[in-house]
Amino acid sequence: MTSCSKQIVHSMHEYLDGDIQEEKKQELKFHIETCADCKQHFTELEKTIALVQSASHIEAPAGFTSRVMALLPREGKKVGIERWFR
Numbered sequence: 001m002t003s004c005s006k007q008i009v010h011s012m013h014e015y016l017d018g019d020i021q022e023e024k025k026q027e028l029k030f031h032i033e034t035c036a037d038c039k040q041h042f043t044e045l046e047k048t049i050a051l052v053q054s055a056s057h058i059e060a061p062a063g064f065t066s067r068v069m070a071l072l073p074r075e076g077k078k079v080g081i082e083r084w085f086r
């Protein structure tokens, strides 16, 4: 447990919601690059979102998929998911 985790985790959620201030985003990016714990946590969060998103693909509101996918570093999963639903 790190002392920084609470604030940074909050920023992570804002970032993943696509609702973060530019200033906080830079702060978060810098922190993730320098803090191994938070970097790992952030990676886990992104993975979880990808899972939840793929499981609720059909019912996701318009724009949600592309918004989440835009946050993900790789495009590969999107192709795979679309294939399963065709």
Ligand SMILES: [Zn+2]
Pocket: 002, 004, 005, 008, 031, 035, 036, 037, 038
């Ligand atoms: Zn940290």
